[in-house]
Amino acid sequence: MSLENRTNNKNNNFKYVILTLIIQIPGIRYNDLARITKFNNGVISHSLRVLEKNNLVKVVRCSNGKITRYFTSSIPDENCPIIAFLKNETTRKIILFLHYNRESNFEKIRHHINETGS
Numbered sequence: 001m002s003l004e005n006r007t008n009n010k011n012n013n014f015k016y017v018i019l020t021l022i023i024q025i026p027g028i029r030y031n032d033l034a035r036i037t038k039f040n041n042g043v044i045s046h047s048l049r050v051l052e053k054n055n056l057v058k059v060v061r062c063s064n065g066k067i068t069r070y071f072t073s074s075i076p077d078e079n080c081p082i083i084a085f086l087k088n089e090t091t092r093k094i095i096l097f098l099h100y101n102r103e104s105n106f107e108k109i110r111h112h113i114n115e116t117g118s
Contacts, residue, residue, distance in 0.1 A: 014039060015047045019072075022057055027069040027083045060084065 017037055022028055033044055048070065051057040060069050060080045069084050085091050090113060097112045098104060 014043050015051055018044065018047045019051055019056060022051075022070050023072055026071050026075055027060075027080070027087050029067065029069055033070070 018033060018039075021033060021036060025032070030044065030048075033039075033048075034041065037044070039047075048057065048059070052059055055073050058071050058073050058075075058077075058080075060071060061067070062069070062081075062084060067084070069080070069087075071080050071083070075083070086095070093113055094109055097109055101108065101112075
């Protein structure tokens with residue numbers, strides 16, 4: 001096998017690992033990809049660019065522009081912000097609390113959130 005083929009195989013493996021993580025953890029952030037994979041920044045950014053160019057991954061930047069999340073292209077655009085909100089632990093606790101406690105108010109929500117250690 002030539003050096004070029006070995007390099008292409010290795011690059012495809014990087015992309016495969018990153019795409020697999022994005023499938024398993026929709027809305028994953030760049031730093032989480034780096035922490036989990038231990039790949040260097042160049043490998044991650046190149047792989048993400050290629051995956052995005054090939055319409056396998058989409059990049060969603062939150063309204064404040066500070067948070068970027070990665071999703072598979074199969075996830076509808078309108079679901080991406082919902083998934084991103086659910087990644088926030090406090091938001092997730094509030095939504096779950098409201099789901100199970102429909103007759104609630106702000107004081108009960110605050111008490112529950114403080115009780116569960118946000």
